[in-house]
Amino acid sequence: MVMIVEQGGFMYRIGELAKQCEVKADTLRFYEKHGLLTPSSRSDSGYRLYNDNDVERLRFILRAKAVGFTLAEITELLSIELDKSNWACADVKGLVDSKLAYVNERITELNHFQVSLQRLSDACCGGPESAEHCSILEALESNTDNIKCENHAHDHDASEYTKNCQSKG
Amino acid sequence: MVMIVEQGGFMYRIGELAKQCEVKADTLRFYEKHGLLTPSSRSDSGYRLYNDNDVERLRFILRAKAVGFTLAEITELLSIELDKSNWACADVKGLVDSKLAYVNERITELNHFQVSLQRLSDACCGGPESAEHCSILEALESNTDNIKCENHAHDHDASEYTKNCQSKG
DNA sequence: CTTGACCTTGGATTTAACTCTAAGGTTTAT
DNA sequence: ATAAACCTTAGAGTTAAATCCAAGGTCAAG
Numbered sequence: 001m002v003m004i005v006e007q008g009g010f011m012y013r014i015g016e017l018a019k020q021c022e023v024k025a026d027t028l029r030f031y032e033k034h035g036l037l038t039p040s041s042r043s044d045s046g047y048r049l050y051n052d053n054d055v056e057r058l059r060f061i062l063r064a065k066a067v068g069f070t071l072a073e074i075t076e077l078l079s080i081e082l083d084k085s086n087w088a089c090a091d092v093k094g095l096v097d098s099k100l101a102y103v104n105e106r107i108t109e110l111n112h113f114q115v116s117l118q119r120l121s122d123a124c125c126g127g128p129e130s131a132e133h134c135s136i137l138e139a140l141e142s143n144t145d146n147i148k149c150e151n152h153a154h155d156h157d158a159s160e161y162t163k164n165c166q167s168k169g
Numbered sequence: 170m171v172m173i174v175e176q177g178g179f180m181y182r183i184g185e186l187a188k189q190c191e192v193k194a195d196t197l198r199f200y201e202k203h204g205l206l207t208p209s210s211r212s213d214s215g216y217r218l219y220n221d222n223d224v225e226r227l228r229f230i231l232r233a234k235a236v237g238f239t240l241a242e243i244t245e246l247l248s249i250e251l252d253k254s255n256w257a258c259a260d261v262k263g264l265v266d267s268k269l270a271y272v273n274e275r276i277t278e279l280n281h282f283q284v285s286l287q288r289l290s291d292a293c294c295g296g297p298e299s300a301e302h303c304s305i306l307e308a309l310e311s312n313t314d315n316i317k318c319e320n321h322a323h324d325h326d327a328s329e330y331t332k333n334c335q336s337k338g
Numbered sequence: 339c340t341t342g343a344c345c346t347t348g349g350a351t352t353t354a355a356c357t358c359t360a361a362g363g364t365t366t367a368t
Numbered sequence: 369a370t371a372a373a374c375c376t377t378a379g380a381g382t383t384a385a386a387t388c389c390a391a392g393g394t395c396a397a398g
Contacts (some may be wrong), residue, residue, distance in 0.1 A: 015374065025375085026357060034355090045364055047375055056310070063309050067289065068282030071355070077309065084300045089319070092305045093295035100286040103279055110276045113237030117269040120236065126262035131253045136261045140232050140246065141225070150258070184344065194345085195387055203385095214394055216345055240385070 011041070011049040021058055028058075036061055036075060068103055069095075123147045180210070180218040190227055197227075205230055205244060237272055238264075292316045 018025045028048075031037040037057055039048040050058075060081065064074045073095060080087045123135035129152045131137060139147045187194040197217075200206040206227055208217040219227075229250065233243045245264060249256045292304035298321045300306060308316045 013375075024357080027355085029377095030356060043364095043375095045375080046377095047364080059312065060309050063312075067285040068279075077306075080300060081306055081310075084303070084306065087300040088297045089293050089300055089303050089305075090295050090297060092300050092303045093290060093293040096286055096290045096293070096305055097295075100283065100290055103282050103286060107276060107279045107283060110237075110272055110279065113272045114269065114276060116236040117265055117272060121262060121265045121269060124258050124262040124265070126259050126266075128257045128259060131249060131256040131258055131261050134253070134258050134261045136258075136265055137246075137250055137253065140229050141250075143228065143232075182345075193387075196385085198347095199386060212345095212394095214345080215347095216394080 011051055012055070013043075014039075014048045014050070017050045017055065017058065020055070021062060023058075023062070031058075031061065031071075034071060034075075036071060036078065068099060073099065119147055123149050125150050125152065127152075180220055181224070182212075183208075183217045183219070186219045186224065186227065189224070190231060192227075192231070200227075200230065200240075203240060203244075205240060205247065237268060242268065288316055292318050294319050294321065296321075 012020065014025045014028055018028055028037065032039070032048075037054065039050045040054055041049045041051070043049055057078070060078070061074055064077055065071075069077065076095060077092075080092060120136045120139055123139065129150070133150055133152060135148055135150045181189065183194045183197055187197055197206065201208070201217075206223060208219045209223055210218045210220070212218055226247070229247070230243055233246055234240075238246065242264060246261075249261060289305045289308055292308065298319070302319055302321060304317055304319045
């Protein structure tokens with residue numbers, strides 16, 4: 001690795017920064033195009049050169065992503081970060097809280113999916129029986145959310161596969 | 170509304186079916202283009218005509234969507250539904266269970282976001298104080314996940330806004 | 339006979355965050 | 369001197385599920 005020394009710190013080329021922060025070089029170019037992270041300088045041949053400050057900014061972005069912020073929201077956070085004294089805690093907390101509300105909504109929605117899917121799964125024996133009497137399909141065909149368990153009366157011994165149903169009464 | 174009578178049932182034009190099932194006509198055309206729902210006939214002038222069977226199929230699609238399936242997955246479910254005897258319960262349950270696993274993963278991810286965001290929110294007073302010492306920004310700047318509470322020492326009386334912090338020790 | 343509501347088609351646009359391609363320049367090692 | 373690994377740019381493609389648009393045909397009411 002070639003270290004290009006600025007006053008007091010290292011300069012990284014795009015690939016080096018990418019490896020260091022476990023993102024792709026493409027991603028860094030994308031962030032630049034969208035105004036999130038512009039390298040502080042360029043080499044004579046036009047290569048992007050990132051300094052320690054840029055690295056910190058990238059880490060800020062990645063941390064914000066890790067807690068669920070979109071790039072648009074991170075752009076807002078960054079503009080506050082660079083001009084802190086003209087913003088209040090209320091502004092920052094507002095961003096966090098509205099994200100929190102959104103995340104809670106998504107969790108609620110997914111929990112509904114989870115419950116419904118679990119109920120469907122529990123009602124089905126999951127065995128090699130024909131799907132002609134499959135509880136899952138029947139539930140999706142009917143307009144009730146009342147799911148019946150299967151009761152396969154088949155040519156083969158279904159005892160191994162109906163225990164799932166039996167256990168639910 | 171004009172009812173066009175097929176043998177034994179009604180026929181709906183696209184707008185009628187859309188209203189009845191609370192989707193847009195565009196959505197029905199989209200479903201058709203993607204092979205999920207093709208109207209059983211057309212009028213002389215080329216209008217789509219849906220019969221009761223088509224309505225049932227649409228309801229199946231909407232129920233499957235309501236439990237979290239994507240249209241690609243619903244396509245699979247529909248192909249099983251139309252040829253039940255050649256599929257086993259295991260096939261159907263497999264679809265449900267892999268969706269369930271995916272939903273559980275997404276819930277886990279969102280729960281991480283939720284916890285992180287809640288911690289950030291709790292650490293910030295959310296008041297009119299300058300964001301210069303905002304705990305949220307500081308947490309995003311630093312590489313620890315240890316979040317410190319704010320301790321604003323300001324010109325104005327911050328007692329109302331620091332109680333959030335005080336309560337956390 | 340015209341107005342307005344409805345329908346047709348093909349194709350473009352939206353959102354988010356990349357990811358990839360092509361065509362070419364730079365650097366470093368051999 | 370040349371190959372490998374790196375970099376540049378502009379721009380296209382990806383995914384999901386619609387949603388919108390334009391230009392035009394159909395149909396019932398007044």
